[in-house]
Amino acid sequence: MRRRDFLTNTVAASTLVGLGGLGLSSCSNLGGKHITILHTNDVHSHIDPFPSSHSRYANLGGVARRASLVENIRNENPNTLLFDAGDIFQGTPYFNFYGGELEFKLMSKLKYDASTIGNHDFDNGVDGLLAQVPHATFELLSANYDFSNTVMDGFVKPFKIYSVDGIKIGVYGLGIALDGLVTKRLYKETVYLDPMEIALDMERKLKEEEQCDLIVCLSHLGYDYENPERPCDTRLAQNTYHTNLIIGGHTHTFLDKPDVRINKNGDSVLVNQVGAYGINLGRIDFYFDAKKNASAQGVSITV
Incomplete structure (x- = not known):
């Protein structure tokens, strides 16, 4: 969908999914709260x-085009968050010359809220990644990379x-093996932890301890694989309990709208x-009623 078309007619080309039994028209009539989540991956x-x-x-x-689109959407709905699912680095001479500085500076200007870490974000090593951290005003999130014995210790949440x-929105990050x-020699003593186990720990903490109303995973695992044992977004969605949205990366999968999977509780999860x-640019709109039950619609916008 072209961005010009999207800005004039969002509903026509999007998916509406009830995450708490509430439809879009009901939300509108009740004056429910509206949260917009924008996202990129593998830039x-x-x-x-x-x-x-x-x-x-x-x-x-x-x-520049993405910045204009994001600004227009934020003007439309100030309750907007912007995330990235990793592999920010590597692919053009900008990275070869600046080492990631330009990427982080521009993401900061766009006011990204958080990103997870992809495998190519290690292409200049953990030391190269650390060198760019001062240029990032957004959070780096990864729950299954243990950086305790590296220079990145304390810089990733x-x-x-x-x-x-x-509305309380809990966001956690997962990275690929x-x-x-x-x-x-690039990732050094970074320890990879099982993302499926870590996801269950994260969502339990965010739901039960932190009482989050919406739980989002920023994943660089990949969308789907033939191997049923390999961690991926579709498998993650089907084997978790509280995660509502998985924003994925790594496999460069072009989805026109979110995939809907059913979790262990029998609830819908958007991938x-x-x-x-x-x-x-991905756009997911969540609508909450007075009891914080949610429904959602999503679409991918061509920049």
Whole structure:
């Protein structure tokens, strides 16, 4: 969907899913609260739009266009959060020259709220990642990477809680196994923990201890794999209890709208991923009634 079309007609091309038995029209009539979540993944240092000569993505993407789109949506709904699902680095000469500084600075200007860490974010090692942390005003979230014995210790949080218009939103991050994707000398003593087990711990804490109304996972595990034992977003959705939205990355999967999976409680979970290279921006709108029951609709917008 082109952004111009989206701004004039969001409902027509989106999915409406009841997460608490409440429909969109009911929310509107009750004057329910409206939270918008925007997201990207696998931007891979693509700062500029693709050239007009590109065979697949001519004139698409670019940080400036994304900034304008995000600003328009925030003007429409000030209760908006912006997230990224990792692989911010690597893919253009901007990374080769600036080492990630430009990417983090621009994300900060766009006022990203948080990002998880992808495997390519280790391409200059944990030391290179640490060097760029001062340029980030957003949180780095990863619950299953243990950085205790590295220079990144203390600079990455397992989760973050956002309070938006009286709605508590808990966000946690998960990363893919680094062995085989990243050389040991780059990630050094970073310890990879089972993301499926960690997800259950995180969502329990956010739901039961922190009393969050909405729980979001920023995942760099990948959307789906043939191997049923390999951790991925679809499997995560089906094997958790309280996570409402999984924002994915790594597999560069272009979804027009969120996939809907059923969790262990029999509730709907939204799984979304918007391809790669900053071509699309994901938008998920959550509507809450007076009892904080929620419904949601989502769409991917071409930048």
